[in-house]
Amino acid sequence: xxxxxxxxxxxxxxxxxxxxxxxxGLVIAFMAMDVTMKLMQLPIVAETGQQLGWGxxxxxxxxxxxxxxxxxxxVPQTSVLGAVLLTGYLGGAVATHxxxxxxxxxxxxxxxxxxxxxxxxxxxRDARLRALLPLKR
Numbered sequence: 001x002x003x004x005x006x007x008x009x010x011x012x013x014x015x016x017x018x019x020x021x022x023x024x025g026l027v028i029a030f031m032a033m034d035v036t037m038k039l040m041q042l043p044i045v046a047e048t049g050q051q052l053g054w055g056x057x058x059x060x061x062x063x064x065x066x067x068x069x070x071x072x073x074x075v076p077q078t079s080v081l082g083a084v085l086l087t088g089y090l091g092g093a094v095a096t097h098x099x100x101x102x103x104x105x106x107x108x109x110x111x112x113x114x115x116x117x118x119x120x121x122x123x124x125r126d127a128r129l130r131a132l133l134p135l136k137r
Contacts, residue, residue: 012127020125024073027118031070031086038063052096065089073118080129083122090115 012020037045038059046056069089073082090111097108123129 012125012130016124020121020123023117023121024079024125025121027086027114027121028070028074030114031066031073035063035067035070038066051100053100054096073122076126079122079126083118086118087115090118 041059045059049056049058066089069082069085071082072078073086075082094108094111097111102108123133
């Protein structure tokens with residue numbers, strides 16, 4: 001693995017890197033809370049799952065899946081894979097809310113908001129991703 005020096009075009013400015021860590025940390029914290037609730041099999045998880053059309057037994061497998069995706073996102077070497085997998089997970093949440101007719105801005109688009117924050121955090125902290133997906137001025 002090559003070292004990226006401060007003079008390299010792939011260097012990450014300190015403020016941008018910290019912004020990325022904060023945004024990613026917010027996503028990881030939210031996902032960790034969701035994972036914890038699912039793995040503890042809290043009654044609210046089963047109740048909410050039923051309201052969404054999911055059986056009460058789906059909380060644990062979803063929690064394990066979300067845990068794996070979140071850990072992959074949190075580890076720098078696998079963060080892009082984790083981001084892709086979390087995007088798919090969030091897409092399923094969006095589709096579920098669309099299917100049952102949830103309110104658009106608060107429920108349906110919540111997964112989209114989280115996905116945007118997830119990718120923005122990764123983009124800010126990973127110079128290789130910025131090189132792959134540059135923003136044009």
